[in-house]
Amino acid sequence: MKSAPPIDRLVSALRRLPGIGEKSATRLAFFLLGAPNTLVHELAEAISRLKTEIILCEICFDLTDASPCPICSSSQRDATLVCVVEEPADLAAVERSQRFAGRYHVLGGVLSPIDGVGPEDLRIDQLVQRVQRDGVVEVILATNPTAEGDATARFISDRLSGTDVQMTRIAYGLPLGGDLEYADHATIGLSLENRRGMD
């Protein structure tokens, strides 16, 4: 015999989220049962509106509810400095560090022959066009410090080698094999400051 169906249904749905097992799911469900209606309503609303309201920015390919996104539209952000990241979650992590005043380019992944991901699957052509069109002075390659992230950074560096743009790679302040998405603010800030030229 289990809990009432509405509780079981929520526990099942929560268990499908990453890092949430049966006990955490049950604890969250009972917390929500006792929580104020406004919180529960806000959460349900935020989840159900998430997918319908989110589109890709036509310039940087970040997730946004209006294209161009607020960063690409902002005159406060240096359009000649572009930070290239793998995924929107990486962009969010760099933003949280509050140490970067330029703009972004989201690749949508990383080169990975094993998974069948080639250059044509990433937004590399769009980056090259953007660099040529918008007078970008520096491209910071902030792909993750993994074999695939390094290979992708090197590939992009080669693709842009005929242009005047300066290519830099974020410093290896990040732990090797780590993931930008889970790094702390200070480490991300440091690795931006210590970025070095691509050789």
Place this chain on the structure above:
Amino acid sequence: MKSAPPIDRLVSALRRLPGIGEKSATRLAFFLLGAPNTLVHELAEAISRLKTEIILCEICFDLTDASPCPICSSSQRDATLVCVVEEPADLAAVERSQRFAGRYHVLGGVLSPIDGVGPEDLRIDQLVQRVQRDGVVEVILATNPTAEGDATARFISDRLSGTDVQMTRIAYGLPLGGDLEYADHATIGLSLENRRGMD
């Protein structure tokens, strides 16, 4: 500059849940962005329907979507054996152990003079009536092994001392100061089997 408003809104809502900080909330939000629509829809639906569909069982005071609840309605469950717990989450924990074939009584808390919780704030009168009315043979006091849980068990035992009902307390297989809600199945099962008479 933050993520798009729909993402920020979800991260804010998720951060108000217990055990979920900014990084977990962000990770969950980006997971949901990439997850199948059906999963996202099911989760939003389960959360929003939770509060409207859940009521209290008129017999045991567990959370349910139909009163009497499935356990109180089931002929498979021994009505003469009643396990008294503090909260619905504790009942769910005992159920998960699959070692108990009786019925339950949810007190709705525990005696706590410091928090101003007296016997009249718990469903103790309803338990006494139930014992007298339904020919209950044994009451297992499964309040948590804390000072308040023990005091509450003792209080209930005193209240029922004039009746024929046998009073037992779950064994201290649970770690002292612990909480039923977070105990593992085996420990809960063991503590039910090793229950002893109230002296």
